[in-house]
Amino acid sequence: MTATADTHRLTTAKAMVDGITAEMDRDESVIYLGEDVGAYGGIFGSSTGLLDRFGATRVIDTPISETAFIGLGIGAAVEGMRPIVELMFVDFFGVCMDQIYNHMAKISYESGGNVKVPMVLTTAVGGGYSDGAQHSQCLWGTFAHLPGMKVVAPSNPYDAKGLMASAIRDDGPVVYMFHKGVMGLVWMAKNQRAIDEVPDEPYTVPIGQARVARTGSSVTVVTVSLSVHHALDVAEKLAGDGIDVEVLDLRSLVPLDRAAIVASVRKTGRLVVVDEDYLSYGLSGEVVASVTDVDPSLLRAPVARVAVPDVPIPYAHALEYAVLPRHDRIEAAIRAVAAA
């Protein structure tokens, strides 16, 4: 896409901030709080510039006290505000999970729907840059497993802005998981798919609708977030070998667009699931069940799941790349399923 008067080229991080800015402009009840979200602008650029524009009463730096400030966000949401609360790394959820899944996620149910929690929990996820076992996980399957929260994970600038608007306007809690590798940060691995033209005007991307990122007829690859980029790279390579890959970007885990998964597999008969979260008890198995629950006979070959084997993510670069679902493993899986 080329620039017009109505679009600008943005990184995913800048598009995310653009979406937050638009909502803060139109709704005074939207605030942003978390660690280093003010003057620092978020360690992955998730809030850059918000403090200058909206001031310290709406963009709030918190102490290192996740239970306290996530609880503060829940209280503000219950009282009618629309807080966005940033958990710096999703890996830190252990110190604040009671607030997240016993309070943020359940208050609406426990009150018979009378109390709403219109809150967004933003958090950085993902590995690939040697940050070790406690700073590299995706963990979206964990949040998706627990009822009461929507879970979104944008892969590109357009979706980052549109899903942010939808998340803020949603009357229930939304966990917005941004992979560090899709943010377009220059100190990370360069990723051209993390920069694109984005409309200047506010818009929404509906939560719960997958997107066909590439149309194909041979094999369906269902994936989300950074793995969408890897899958598209592999698909372009395999097109030369006569393997026509369809790539489905889920965009959200909750709600999961099961109909889109089934529709694609109905067409191709072959399924590869690529998930940067752990293999067992997670998204990849859920995607497969979305097909087999409906009609196992849609599958003309066994399914392949490319995920992180059930080990903590290594720090050493070569070992980390060995466990992450990167191009080599994705390509091998697609070739195997296509040939089966």
Next chain:
Amino acid sequence: MTEVMFPALSKENPAALGVLATWFVHDGERVTAGQLLAEVQVDKVSVEVPAPAAGVVRLLVREEAEVPQGTPIARVDTATGSSPP
């Protein structure tokens, strides 16, 4: 016409090589003063380069090209009435 220089990020080495990490505008695009043009990087330090003036921007280096600090990376044609081709 106003030249846009690669900013000096390394004080120790004035001729340090940097990288034009990302262009946020297209060649020939009309920009406003202060609009984000590029993000550039020297070693692990990155900085954003805003447009020094309004006008039509001409990009002088490719994205991901290595550029010595202090060399021009773009021109902004500030002449009134000019428009993109």
